[in-house]
Amino acid sequence: MASGSEECSGAATIRDVARRAGVSATTVSRSLRGISYVAPETRDRIARAAAELDYAIPGYLPRPQLIGVVARYPSQWFFAESIATIERTLRGTGHDLVLYGVGDEEGRRNFLERIAASSFLDGIIIVATSFDETERAALDRLGVPVGVVGGYAPGLPRVGIDDENAMRMATQHLLGLGHREIGLISFAPGDTVGYDTTWTRRQGYTVAMDDASAPVPSQWIISRESTVRGGVRAAEELLTLSRLPTALVAMSDEMALGALWTLRRAGIVVPDAMSIIGFDDNEMAIGSDLTTIHQPVHEQAERATLGLLARLRGDDGEDEDINLPTRLVVRGSTGPCRG
Amino acid sequence: MASGSEECSGAATIRDVARRAGVSATTVSRSLRGISYVAPETRDRIARAAAELDYAIPGYLPRPQLIGVVARYPSQWFFAESIATIERTLRGTGHDLVLYGVGDEEGRRNFLERIAASSFLDGIIIVATSFDETERAALDRLGVPVGVVGGYAPGLPRVGIDDENAMRMATQHLLGLGHREIGLISFAPGDTVGYDTTWTRRQGYTVAMDDASAPVPSQWIISRESTVRGGVRAAEELLTLSRLPTALVAMSDEMALGALWTLRRAGIVVPDAMSIIGFDDNEMAIGSDLTTIHQPVHEQAERATLGLLARLRGDDGEDEDINLPTRLVVRGSTGPCRG
Numbered sequence: 001m002a003s004g005s006e007e008c009s010g011a012a013t014i015r016d017v018a019r020r021a022g023v024s025a026t027t028v029s030r031s032l033r034g035i036s037y038v039a040p041e042t043r044d045r046i047a048r049a050a051a052e053l054d055y056a057i058p059g060y061l062p063r064p065q066l067i068g069v070v071a072r073y074p075s076q077w078f079f080a081e082s083i084a085t086i087e088r089t090l091r092g093t094g095h096d097l098v099l100y101g102v103g104d105e106e107g108r109r110n111f112l113e114r115i116a117a118s119s120f121l122d123g124i125i126i127v128a129t130s131f132d133e134t135e136r137a138a139l140d141r142l143g144v145p146v147g148v149v150g151g152y153a154p155g156l157p158r159v160g161i162d163d164e165n166a167m168r169m170a171t172q173h174l175l176g177l178g179h180r181e182i183g184l185i186s187f188a189p190g191d192t193v194g195y196d197t198t199w200t201r202r203q204g205y206t207v208a209m210d211d212a213s214a215p216v217p218s219q220w221i222i223s224r225e226s227t228v229r230g231g232v233r234a235a236e237e238l239l240t241l242s243r244l245p246t247a248l249v250a251m252s253d254e255m256a257l258g259a260l261w262t263l264r265r266a267g268i269v270v271p272d273a274m275s276i277i278g279f280d281d282n283e284m285a286i287g288s289d290l291t292t293i294h295q296p297v298h299e300q301a302e303r304a305t306l307g308l309l310a311r312l313r314g315d316d317g318e319d320e321d322i323n324l325p326t327r328l329v330v331r332g333s334t335g336p337c338r339g
Numbered sequence: 340m341a342s343g344s345e346e347c348s349g350a351a352t353i354r355d356v357a358r359r360a361g362v363s364a365t366t367v368s369r370s371l372r373g374i375s376y377v378a379p380e381t382r383d384r385i386a387r388a389a390a391e392l393d394y395a396i397p398g399y400l401p402r403p404q405l406i407g408v409v410a411r412y413p414s415q416w417f418f419a420e421s422i423a424t425i426e427r428t429l430r431g432t433g434h435d436l437v438l439y440g441v442g443d444e445e446g447r448r449n450f451l452e453r454i455a456a457s458s459f460l461d462g463i464i465i466v467a468t469s470f471d472e473t474e475r476a477a478l479d480r481l482g483v484p485v486g487v488v489g490g491y492a493p494g495l496p497r498v499g500i501d502d503e504n505a506m507r508m509a510t511q512h513l514l515g516l517g518h519r520e521i522g523l524i525s526f527a528p529g530d531t532v533g534y535d536t537t538w539t540r541r542q543g544y545t546v547a548m549d550d551a552s553a554p555v556p557s558q559w560i561i562s563r564e565s566t567v568r569g570g571v572r573a574a575e576e577l578l579t580l581s582r583l584p585t586a587l588v589a590m591s592d593e594m595a596l597g598a599l600w601t602l603r604r605a606g607i608v609v610p611d612a613m614s615i616i617g618f619d620d621n622e623m624a625i626g627s628d629l630t631t632i633h634q635p636v637h638e639q640a641e642r643a644t645l646g647l648l649a650r651l652r653g654d655d656g657e658d659e660d661i662n663l664p665t666r667l668v669v670r671g672s673t674g675p676c677r678g
Contacts, residue, residue, distance in 0.1 A: 081414045287600050
């Protein structure tokens with residue numbers, strides 16, 4: 001019985017963990033101490049074996065595998081849905097999600113300080129956020145795989161949509177209904193963090209209008225923050241003009257809904273007196289009968305996450321820039337031009 | 340020059356870090372290896388000193404201080420706003436936010452496995468999520484400080500609102516306008532994760548109706564999922580009844596807006612033919628002129644986070660159950676009963 005303490009007490013040793021995981025005791029030690037590289041799949045197997053045997057290296061805390069998720073406005077639709085999808089996709093892979101909001105200067109500085117001061121992130125997913133050269137260099141120095149959901153990030157694997165094409169489709173829907181006087185409710189281009197998306201969507205609108213030889217008076221392009229309130233304000237400004245367009249394209253459903261309510265309150269009947277089309281196809285668009293462009297947010301976030309996990313396993317197959325299809329969803333807020 | 344490598348190369352030693360942080364080299368070692376308890380403030384000071392001197396214990400990765408945030412539906416309004424606020428509040432404190440969505444069985448299992456298999460979380464914030472006894476025991480076993488935002492969690496420090504009082508206020512607003520036939524659009528009580536909140540809000544409605552001796556036919560209490568779509572479905576079901584109430588209380592703005600749009604499409608003018616009041620005062624409520632109950636989501640999340648940080652510093656002062664005030668916000672969706 002003197003040597004039987006292992007059998008009697010059931011307390012597992014590092015050798016038991018090694019046996020169960022099919023690796024050497026040295027590998028178990030390296031993995032659980034987190035002090036040198038062990039392939040993620042092996043690390044998972046060892047962590048599972050250690051958990052099953054209730055084994056911990058005395059005095060050591062396990063080191064989690066962490067994926068940093070960087071998002072401008074974590075509570076706004078595209079960001080919130082992406083974050084929720086990334087969290088779901090990471091379940092069971094042994095990775096946890098660490099969130100960084102970078103919609104303001106303080107948040108950006110905090111994120112850059114966190115990644116500069118420490119290297120506890122195993123990978124990073126950027127949600128629709130642009131970085132300047134200095135910030136990009138800091139990311140590159142980290143030396144961990146990075147994936148991108150939406151927006152634009154030259155040189156990084158990205159899953160997004162073709163914003164120009166989507167916005168052209170929205171504008172052409174209105175042109176097809178006979179509208180030629182079409183205004184644009186735009187994100188604010190001065191908002192540099194979202195500059196690329198704003199610019200690319202503007203381009204889609206402009207190209208469609210040019211193709212149809214429809215002129216665009218500059219006062220019909222109104223830029224505001226990308227929120228319901230921004231849409232309310234854009235529509236209020238529009239209503240001060242002596243001549244109104246007959247239709248509006250908005251860069252988000254939130255802005256479109258803000259504009260829709262403002263028009264209704266002003267007694268302008270939608271779509272009889274004014275058509276309006278949004279962008280995103282969020283839950284509110286369905287409820288409020290808003291014609292819009294559907295973009296597959298969950299698929300973008302899921303594919304970007306799976307791609308990152310593949311790269312963490314050493315598989316380079318998903319190292320691409322992918323655009324998923326968008327589509328026009330016609331509901332009740334757009335109709336023929338009665339001008 | 341033989342002993343001058345420190346000055347020449349600038350490479351810092353553990354003693355330099357200890358001097359700068361005002362602690363012993365042993366404490367620096369314990370802290371940076373994360374192998375035994377060091378007070379969070381000291382740990383921060385050492386981490387800062389080590390970062391400033393670019394010092395790392397050879398072979399060791401820094402261990403982050405992580406706060407787990409547990410939320411049922413990370414992309415829904417209350418949850419998304421709470422998560423964003425917690426992230427903002429944690430900046431500069433040396434803590435990072437790890438997100439767990441627990442709105443489905445898989446998510447709950449994943450969270451419980453993560454906390455059972457490892458102890459890398461330094462604290463946990465629960466956002467409006469109930470736990471059963473087994474889950475609660477697993478949380479207690481972790482032995483880290485826990486804070487609660489919204490919902491109910493007996494025995495844990497919590498910052499929330501008085502849901503019963505808030506719902507009574509909403510119902511009394513309609514009673515005060517002369518309505519006596521008031522329906523309720525409720526969360527689904529079978530949705531056990533939110534059972535407490537659902538039940539408490541129902542209680543507020545029932546108490547207000549009882550106090551006014553207003554009867555409540557059971558078919559006017561309709562339960563659906565807490566989304567815009569749930570509100571659409573609840574209103575559609577209501578419209579199949581031979582006799583309609585003259586006013587509706589909804590348990591969330593999202594449900595109220597879904598109902599509002601459905602009524603509009605059915606040609607029922609709000610508020611002339613039907614008044615409707617929501618709950619939350621989210622951005623959509625402002626844009627759509629919805630009367631509602633304002634609840635201070637950012638303040639709830641911020642105070643719960645600050646309380647947790649205080650407990651992590653060993654300060655028990657915030658160990659309480661706090662309700663922040665709610666208030667009635669009257670907009671255009673409620674009016675006098677014309678019955």
